[in-house]
Amino acid sequence: MPSIRTKIGPISLENPFMLASGILDENGYTMKRILENGASAVVTKSIGTDERTGYSTPVIVELPYGLINAIGLANPGIDNFGEEIKIALKGNRPVIGSIFGSTPEEFVNLALKMENYGVNAIELNLSCPHVKGFGSEVGSDPDLVEEIIKELKSKINIPVFSKLSPNVTDILSIAKAAERSDALVMINTVRAMSIDIYARKPVLSNKYGGLSGQAIKNIGVRYVYEVKKETGQQIVGVGGIETAEDAVEYIMAGASALQVGTVIHKKGIGVFKELSRELEEFMNHEGYETVSEMTGVALS
């Protein structure tokens, strides 16, 4: 039988399918349940220094091919998140703490607290497309990205992953600026909008949001391919993965591990076990023994 185990930085994963940040990862009990139902790791909701309520509703638009969301970085603030991590860690698989900030000092402070809570790695949200002063506004400045990661790598002992935005002109310069990260996570949602034509207004209270799901898969695959080819960095592929075929596409483009989120809306959390089973079947059929054997095969 093939092995679907994989590794990202120094972290071993039972399978390539982690829970992506922003979906079902605010309450510790939910993260624990998702780990118990087949996810190889969970990435928490992005946590900042201060408590934020986020945007008022509507925060989500359902589309036939994905979702547009503008939650607005709602989070309890780092000092109120320790208990949720503690509960999630009872799932006995890696918990990755996602953080957002606007300066290197803020990122360091957040990462140190996350490390102290016991997370296995940090994921930097350099890419939220809909909150001023954070996310992609930070992540589109290569010098700032480089400085944040340099500071973090000198001050914390756990791996650092950088989640990049597709909403930039030159992703390669950002990927290169983030090269000291243990892995790059690509892609975050694509900036988007939906207008209700009978109400004659944008649906989201924030007007703009981030598109996820099926609609963005091929954008994600292209970014992973391009960045892997140019940088050789370890990559976690994310964006629109719904089936093992989608997963294999990302892996062949260069991803060593994957994250899924929006598909849970369609298939529920049973999707983690389903993806693992289907991936194993594919590898068996195609004669692959390991995930690393498949990683980047489309690049050559």
Place this chain on the structure above:
Amino acid sequence: MNFSIILSKEVVAKNTVTLKFSFDKRVYAGQFAMVWTPGKGEIPISFSHTGDPKGITIKNYGDMSAPIVALNAGERIFFRGPYGNSFTKPKDGDYLLIGGGSGIASLAPMISKNAHGIISARSMEDLFFLDKFEKSKVIATTDDGSFGIKGNALDALRTLDLEKFQNIYVCGPEKMMKGIYDYIKPKNIAAEFSLERPMKCAIGICDSCSVNGIQICKTGPVFGMDSLRDFTEFGTTRLMLSGKRVNI
């Protein structure tokens, strides 16, 4: 997003209205819609009428509900849904509906000649739907004693012989429901509770309304005694809109 034209508006209690509209989809008792006022906000509201026409009954309790309560017949109501599971259809024989605050709205589609009711509210002017029950089968309670029993739903429940009910259906503030759950747990009676938590997406992905890993908006909002037994968060802690955990 759907929209319908409001066919009628009826004031049923202080600051509380029933809006009726046509909607060509099956809706079951216990399900809810996310009702949107363009430019103002979106909130979950239970269907109080599931036949034809459909209806919602809503109290003005703030910025999100005020513009919905202000809608009039002939205007458009925007919503998505129906979402969530539903109450089990009552079997033959008597059953009890317990609604606290606006909770009776989501139980209203199940009112029949076999239905007994406990409706609790702050004050007489906040009570509604008492007249939908047979007079001898409904008890009202008010916090201030202005009508019915002075006290809460649990005080009324204690006066009843529960053995005669096939099922008990409860919807109201979580603290009230926890009190009722604790009271009937040792009695081994079938009961269903409609839970409510801060809700944002209503499609099971944002985690705002989760209880012990289960999303109220999707798997719920209706849960039986067995599910509630596993919910250590039920009646104890919940997350606020920011995700901060607070005691109930």
